[in-house]
Amino acid sequence: MRHGRARFITGFLALPVVLYLYYVVAPFGQSVYFSFTSWRGFSDEKPFVGLDNYVRLFRDELVRKAFWHNVFFLVAVPVSTIALALFLAFLLNVGGQGNRAGIRGVRGSSVYKVIFFFPQLLSLVLVAILWQALYRGDDQGLINGLLMKLHVISRDEPLKFVSDPTPFLGVPAVLWWLLLIAIWGGTGFYMVLFSAAMQSIPRDIYEAALLDGASRVASFVRVTLPLLRDTVSVAWVYLGFIALDFYALVFVMTPSQGGPNHASEIFASQINFNAFNSGRYGYACALAVALTIFALLLAALQLRVIRRDRIEF
Amino acid sequence: MSTVTTPAGERAARTAAAPQPTRRARRHLIGTDTFFNGFSHVFLLVWAVLVVYPMVWAALSSFKDDAQIIREPLSLIPHSLHWDNFARAWTKGGLGSFFVNTVLVVGGGVFCTMLLGSMAAYVLARYEFFGNRFIYYTFLAGLPVPIYLAAVPLYVGTFKAPGQIADFFGRIPVVGSSIGSFIGPYLGPNSRVMLILVYVAWSLSFTVFFMHSFFRTLPTTIAEAALVDGASHSRLFFGVMLPMARPGLISIGIFNVIGQWNQWYLPYLLMQPSGGEEKKQVIAQGLINLSVNQGYKSDWSGMFAGITLAMLPVLVVYLVFQRQVQAGLTASITK
Numbered sequence: 117m118r119h120g121r122a123r124f125i126t127g128f129l130a131l132p133v134v135l136y137l138y139y140v141v142a143p144f145g146q147s148v149y150f151s152f153t154s155w156r157g158f159s160d161e162k163p164f165v166g167l168d169n170y171v172r173l174f175r176d177e178l179v180r181k182a183f184w185h186n187v188f189f190l191v192a193v194p195v196s197t198i199a200l201a202l203f204l205a206f207l208l209n210v211g212g213q214g215n216r217a218g219i220r221g222v223r224g225s226s227v228y229k230v231i232f233f234f235p236q237l238l239s240l241v242l243v244a245i246l247w248q249a250l251y252r253g254d255d256q257g258l259i260n261g262l263l264m265k266l267h268v269i270s271r272d273e274p275l276k277f278v279s280d281p282t283p284f285l286g287v288p289a290v291l292w293w294l295l296l297i298a299i300w301g302g303t304g305f306y307m308v309l310f311s312a313a314m315q316s317i318p319r320d321i322y323e324a325a326l327l328d329g330a331s332r333v334a335s336f337v338r339v340t341l342p343l344l345r346d347t348v349s350v351a352w353v354y355l356g357f358i359a360l361d362f363y364a365l366v367f368v369m370t371p372s373q374g375g376p377n378h379a380s381e382i383f384a385s386q387i388n389f390n391a392f393n394s395g396r397y398g399y400a401c402a403l404a405v406a407l408t409i410f411a412l413l414l415a416a417l418q419l420r421v422i423r424r425d426r427i428e429f
Numbered sequence: 430m431s432t433v434t435t436p437a438g439e440r441a442a443r444t445a446a447a448p449q450p451t452r453r454a455r456r457h458l459i460g461t462d463t464f465f466n467g468f469s470h471v472f473l474l475v476w477a478v479l480v481v482y483p484m485v486w487a488a489l490s491s492f493k494d495d496a497q498i499i500r501e502p503l504s505l506i507p508h509s510l511h512w513d514n515f516a517r518a519w520t521k522g523g524l525g526s527f528f529v530n531t532v533l534v535v536g537g538g539v540f541c542t543m544l545l546g547s548m549a550a551y552v553l554a555r556y557e558f559f560g561n562r563f564i565y566y567t568f569l570a571g572l573p574v575p576i577y578l579a580a581v582p583l584y585v586g587t588f589k590a591p592g593q594i595a596d597f598f599g600r601i602p603v604v605g606s607s608i609g610s611f612i613g614p615y616l617g618p619n620s621r622v623m624l625i626l627v628y629v630a631w632s633l634s635f636t637v638f639f640m641h642s643f644f645r646t647l648p649t650t651i652a653e654a655a656l657v658d659g660a661s662h663s664r665l666f667f668g669v670m671l672p673m674a675r676p677g678l679i680s681i682g683i684f685n686v687i688g689q690w691n692q693w694y695l696p697y698l699l700m701q702p703s704g705g706e707e708k709k710q711v712i713a714q715g716l717i718n719l720s721v722n723q724g725y726k727s728d729w730s731g732m733f734a735g736i737t738l739a740m741l742p743v744l745v746v747y748l749v750f751q752r753q754v755q756a757g758l759t760a761s762i763t764k
Binding site for chain 1: 465484490503551571572631666691733740751
C-alpha cells in the first residue's frame with residue numbers, strides 16, 4: 117500500500133500546482149511588487165517609489181468616484197436581486213390554489229423556472245450587447261420606442277439611459293440603468309436557487325404552522341425566511357463578488373468605458389485605463405492591490421456573518 | 430380547512446383538534462386563495478415577459494432587413510425571412526471563426542480543468558503528507574482575488590513569453606533553440622494553447638475547493654478494498670474514485686463550461702496578435718468588437734443575427750439539459 121505513494125502524490129499535484137503558481141500566484145506577487153514602482157511599461161526600468169502610488173490613490177478624484185460606484189453596486193445588486201428573487205420564489209411555491217398544507221406551487225411553476233433561468237446562460241457581454249439595442253437613445257430602441265408609442269415620453273425627449281450622468285438619489289442615472297440590467301440577468305438564477313431551498317423544507321413544519329393558524333404570508337415570514345437564511349447568505353456572498361465585477365457592462369455599454377464624464381467609473385475600469393491606455397503600470401497595480409484588499413475584507417466579513425449556527429433538518 | 434384536504438392534513442387536523450374556522454371564515458380563506466393564485470400568476474407572467482421579450486425581439490429582428498429595422502423597430506414580425514443576415518454575420522462578421530475558437534478553447538480548458546482539478550483535489554483530500562494543508566490553502570486563497578490583480582503581469586508576461594522560452598532552451602546545445610522556437614509561440618499572445626492554460630489555472634481554485642469537499646464524502650472502505658486487491662493509486666483514482674465522484678464532476682463541469690464560455694476579459698487582454706497574424710478571438714470578445722464597429726457600418730440586421738447566433742446554441746443546450754443545468758449550477762454554489 118505504501119509503494120509509490122510519494123511518487124503518486126507528486127505526479128498528481130505537479131502539473132496543477134505549477135500551472136497555478138505560474139499563471140495565478142506569480143502574477144499576484146509581481147503586481148504587489150510593481151505597485152511600489154513607477155513603472156510605465158515602455159522600458160524595463162522599474163524605479164522604486166515606495167508607497168507613492170498608494171498615497172496618490174487616496175487623493176485621486178476618479179479613484180474615489182470609482183470606489184463609491186463599486187460600493188453602490190455592492191449594496192444595490194445583492195439587495196434588489198435577492199428581494200425580487202425571494203418574492204418570485206414565494207409566489208412560485210406558495211401561490212398555488214387549494215391544499216393549504218405545506219407549500220404548493222402555482223400551476224406551470226417548472227415552466228416559469230425554465231424561462232426565468234434564461235438570462236443566466238447568456239454571458240454578461242451578450243446581455244450588455246442585447247441591452248444596447250434596448251437602451252438606444254432614439255425611437256429605434258425597444259424601450260424608448262415602446263414608451264413613445266404609449267405616449268409616456270415625448271418624441272423630443274427620449275430617455276438617455278447609459279449616457280445620462282444626472283444624479284438620481286445621489287447616484288448617476290447611468291448606474292441605475294446598469295443596475296436594472298444586472299437585476300434582469302441575475303434574478304432568475306437566485307429564484308431557482310431559493311425555490312429549490314424552499315422545497316427542501318419539510319412539509320410538517322408548514323402543517324404545524326397552519327394548524328396554529330398562520331396565514332401564507334405569516335408562515336413565509338416566520339418559517340420559510342429563517343430556514344432560508346443559509347441559502348440567502350450564500351447568494352449574498354456570490355452577488356457581492358459578481359457586483360465587484362460589473363466591468364463587462366461598463367466596458368461594452370458606457371461611452372468611453374466609464375463615462376459619460378466618468379459617471380460610471382468603477383475600480384476595474386480605472387485599473388484597465390491606467391494600465392493599458394495611459395501605460396501607468398505601477399499605479400494600475402496599486403489600484404488592483406487596493407481592490408484586492410477590499411475584496412478580501414469583504415470576504416472575511418461575509419464569512420463571519422455566515423458562520424453562525426446552522427439549522428439542520 | 431379548504432375544499433381539498435389531503436389525508437395527511439386531515440389526520441393532522443383531527444389529532445391536533447385544531448380550532449375549526451367558522452363557515453364564513455372558511456369561505457373567506459378560499460376567496461383569498463383564488464385571489465392569491467391569480468395575483469401570483471400575474472406577477473410571474475409579467476416577469477416572464479420581461480425576460481423573454483427582449484430576447485424574442487432580438488431574435489426576430491435578425492430576420493428583418495435594415496430598412497424594416499429602421500422603419501418598424503418595434504415590430505415582431507419580419508416582412509420576409511432574411512437568412513442572409515446570418516450568413517453575413519457568420520462569414521463577414523467572423524462569428525464562424527469565433528465559434529471555432531471558443532469551442533476549442535472552452536473544450537480544452539474544461540477538460541484539463543476537470544482532470545487536473547480533480548487530481549489535485551483527490552490527492553489533497555485523501556492523502557496526508559507534509560505541506561498538504563499549505564497547498565490546499567494556497568488554492569483556496571485564490572478564490573476571492575479579482576482577476577484584475579493579475580492583469581498587468583499576465584499581459585506583460587504573455588507578450589514576453591516566446592522570447593524568454595527561446596532564450597531558456599537556446600542554452601541547451603544542438604536541439605535547444607529549435608525546441609524553444611517551437612514551444613514559444615504556443616505560450617505567447619494570441620495562442621489558443623496559452624488561453625487554455627490560463628483558463629485552467631484560473632479555474633483550479635474553485636474546482637479544487639469543490640471537488641475536495643466531494644472526495645472527502647466518499648467512503649474509505651471501497652478505496653481500501655481496491656488497494657488490498659492490488660490496484661495502484663492512480664488506477665484506484667481513475668477506475669474507482671473518479672466514477673464515484675460523477676455527480677460532483679457534472680456540477681463543476683457545467684459551472685466551468687458556463688464560466689469559461691462567458692469569459693471576456695482574459696481573451697481581451699491576451700488574444701492580441703503581436704505580429705501581423707489574424708486575431709484568434711472568442712465569441713464574447715468578437716461580439717464586443719462587432720458592436721463597437723457597429724457605429725461605423727450600421728449593419729443592424731447583421732448585429733441582431735450575431736446576437737441570435739451567440740444566444741441560440743446555449744439556450745438550446747439548456748432546454749435539452751435544463752434539469753441538470755439548474756441542479757448543477759445551484760449545487761455548485763451552495764456547496
